[in-house]
Amino acid sequence: MTWNGRGRVKVETDWAEFLSRHDMTWSVRPLSWNEGAFIGNGLLGAMVYGEEHRSKRNVLRFVLGRTDVTVQRADGGGFPPRVPIGELDLELEGMIYQPADIRLDLWNAELRAHLPTTKGEVRLRAFIHSEEEEDILLIELHTSSGERNARFQWYAYPDVDPVLKNADGINFNQYLPKTDVQLGEREGVQWGKQTYPSGEGCLTAWKEKRPASDHRVLYLTVAGGAGESDIQQAVGSIQSASNRSVEAYAVTHRSWWHHYYPLSFVSIPDTRLEGFYWIQMYKLASATRAHRLIIDNQGPWLTTTPWPGVWFNMNVQMSYSPVYTSNRLDIGQSLLNALDRSREQLIRNVPEPYRYDSAGLGRSCSYDLASNVEDEVGNLTWLLHSVWRHYRATMDDEMLRTLLYPLLRRSVNYYLHILEEGEDGHCHMPPTISPEYGSFKRLTVRNCHYDLALLRWGCTTLLAICDRLSIEDELSDRWEEVLDRLAPYPYDEQQGFLIGQNTPMEFGHRHFSHLLAAFPLHLIGETEEDKDKIRRTLRHWIGREGDLRGFSFTGAASVAAILGSGSEALRYLHTLMHLIKPNTMYREAGPVIESPLAGAEAIHDLLLQSWGGVIRVFPAVPDEWDAAVFHHLRAEGAFLVSAERRGSRTQWVRVESLAGEPCRIRTDWPVDGIAVDSDRPLVIKPCGDGIIELDLRKGEEAVLYPKGEAADFTVRPVAAEPGLCQYFGGYKPWRLYGLPLQE
Structure with missing residues (x-):
């Protein structure tokens, strides 16, 4: 299938073929959450894997999750955590043998498997329907004669066999409520209700159909409550779904995904990283949707964890970071909706x-965002930076006026209340927490870089909003005064930026909180002096080793990309590949979904950056890459940008203006050597430092290319390294070392 681009650029991408090179595959059934096959529709999810214990080698588990199933703690402590809700097990007659053939088909968002057993074989496909009103898991099963007695069995969480329940470890910090389980049947639909002491609960309903003795189809849903209305609604959903043919149901499921993927396109010569990137695009849409809940620490795939909720000193911000450049703004809408719903709670915090x-x-x-502000002050302000990125990607002034401006004003006001006057004439930040530095010590530092950067960004942005919307705010003079008098970022010639005043980085630090002014706020980075300071800080930070984690290396990669150090950024990304799990998930004591998602944003930063009013095309391509191509990545100012690099040179750049904002671009071409193809004559205005300005009006496009060279404005995937296709899923590290494998 070929998808044609608009205007001068033609897109020749057979999406089914292209994405198939990155399908996750297993030749042996996955045996843990770390390598399971995951499916989801932004609310309902399932992680699919087995167990090696001799008593359970005949079981393929569909461990279920629904993001809104939380419970009030009986002890009254802490926020209402998410809780496990049980699983659907396929229990076979024989033990699952090898070689199995399991594939997660990205293009169709379907799991397909051929499982040989010691008694026969089964063929299976499964998906969770993509439409928001269809929270249905469908599993289709074909069996050989030796597996005719295979069965589906649902287990409430308390009834899951301990061998399976504890397969991914035990975390004694995780709250697991007492659970009352009831089973029933209504209108031919089975249901199981789990009720907690608080009265909250969830309900699972399912129905199995047998078109033939060797063919069966199971439909399952989970409701986020345990009342009579939940039973009735779940039963109705199952009846409606089961009355349609499997193929008709699959067509509507696939249609959503076939629209979603082509919103943008990225292809790079590092096939493993390219596959990782596209699995993150799949993961994003499996984890949330516009009208679903905010992305928490694990998405719908809850497992053993001390973090069954939402974290805001990095996690949510990094989870949403790839949404904007990838042009998948519908995913980002879930964050905007969460903030809009919780305005009053944010005030009560x-x-x-x-x-x-x-x-x-x-x-x-x-998900209610009920979290009191104590010594960690800047989390809302940083979260609103993500909203600012959403705004800059759309230039939606109504959202700016009604959501971002009032919330950012309140967030900055809290800072203004706690600022302290210094005898030196500066405004100083009182002792606050720099996220993740000295956490167990509850270490607070004066003039914390994290808070100084966020307050500076907040005041700068509020002034820009007032200018944009012609608002005369009574606090404008105060914001300008703060910008004039705010204490400078603490800095040391050996270490670079410090954690805070008189607080050098004395031990390992996993967070980039002391680099926030550079990334992601982009308050500094334009001048060579800035870059030298950022570079010194980056090298000292990573060189300390210590407590570095997956998200340390995504942050380091993005910081290196700001400096134009693509090969260094690539090394950080390759380090990340050693830390993520075989299915591209990431966990420490529990799942933390943000690290791989932020890895996708770091890949964007190699290809396209837009900050400081400038679109930077191929700003940090690694020396190792002689080719790269992208289509319809989104830049600040609401521009869709496409470009191709071949033979280590940029071949062409296309930019389309969606809002008529000023269009300033930097490429690797000399300014006087650029030609323009557009519907009307466009003047290239040099702005210095390799930047040009184009007078693009709303709805117009232009293609730039080197003068005197024939350019082929066609988007095609970069050739793949065959040995590294379908790298993720089952663990395949040997593919990296050129072992003589059968192709």
Whole structure:
């Protein structure tokens, strides 16, 4: 299938073929959450894997999750955590043998498997329907004669066999409520209800159909409550789904995904990283949707964890980071909706004396965003930077006026209340927490870089908003005063930027909180002096080793990309590949979904950056890459940008203006050597430092290319390294070392 681009650029991408090179595959059934096959529709999810214990080698598990199933703790402590809700097991007559053939088909968002057993074989396909009103898991099964007695069996969480329940470890910090389980049947639909002491609960309903003795289809749904209305609704959903043919149901499921993927296109010569990138695009849409809940620490795939909720000192911000450049703004809408729903709660999060004009957000909470602000002050402001990125990608002034401006004003006001006057004439930040530095010590530092950067960004952005919307805000003079008098970022000639005043980085630090002014806020980075400071800080930070984690290396990669150090950034990304799990998930003591998602954003930063009013095309391509291509990545100012690099040179750049904003671009061409193809004559205005400005009006496009060279404005995938296709899923490290494998 070929998808044609608009205008001068033609897109020749057979999406089914292209994405098939990155399908996750297993030749041996996955045996843990770390390597399971995951499916989801933004609310309902399933992680599919088995177990090696001799008593369970005949079982393929569909461990279920629904993101809104939370429970009030009986002890009254902490926020309402997510809780496990059980699983559907395929229990076979024989033990699952090898070689199996399991594939997660990205293009169709379907799991397909051929499982040989010691008694016969089964063929299976499964998907969770993509439409938001269809929270249905469908599993189709074909069996040989020796496996005719294979069965599906649902287990409430308390009834899961301990061998399976504890297969991914035990975390004694995880709250597991007492659960009452009831089973029933209505209108031919089986249901199981789990009720917690608080009265909350969930309900699972399912129905199995047998078109033939060797063919069966199971439909399952999970409701986020345990009342009579939940039973009735779940039964109705199952009846409706089961009355349609499997193929008709699959067509509507696939249609959503076939629209989703072509929103943008990225292809790079590092086939393993390319596959990783596209699995993150799949993961994003499996984890949330516009009208679903905010992305938490694990998405719908809950497992053993001490973090069954939402964290805001990095996790949510990094989870949403690839949404904007990848042009998948529908995913980002879930964050906007969460903030809009929780305005009053964000006000209640700050101490009572400040609620009249302030708002804030603590470190962690449930989906209600109820988290009191204590010593970690800047989390809401950073979260609103993600909203600012959404705005800059759309230039939606209505969202700016009604959501971002009032919330950012309140967030900055809280900072203004706690600022301290210094005898040196500066405004100083009182002792606050720099996220993840000295966490167990509850270490606070004066003039923390994290908070200085966020306050500086907040004041700068509020002034820009007022200018944009012609608002005369009574606080404008105060914001300007803060920008003039705010204490500088603490800095040391050996270490670079410090954690805070008189606080050098004395031990390993996994967070880039002391580099926030550079990334992602982009308050610094334009001048060579800035770059030298950033480079010194980056090298000292990573060189300390210590507590480095997956998200340390995604942040380091993006910081290196700001400096134009593509090969260094690539090394950080390759390090990340050693830390993620075989299915591209990431976990420490529990799942933390943000690290791989932020890895996708770091790949964007190698190809396209847009900050400081400039679109930077191929700003940090590694020396190792002689080719790369992307189509319809989205830049600040609401521009869709496409470009191709071949033979280590940029061949052409296409830019389309969606909002008529100023269009300033930097490429690797000399300014006087650029030709323009457009519907009307466009003047190239040099702006210095390799930047040009194009007078593009809303709805117009232009293609840039080197003068005197014939350019082929066609988007095609970069050739793949065959040995590294379908790398993820089952663990395949030997493919990296050129072992003589059969193709």
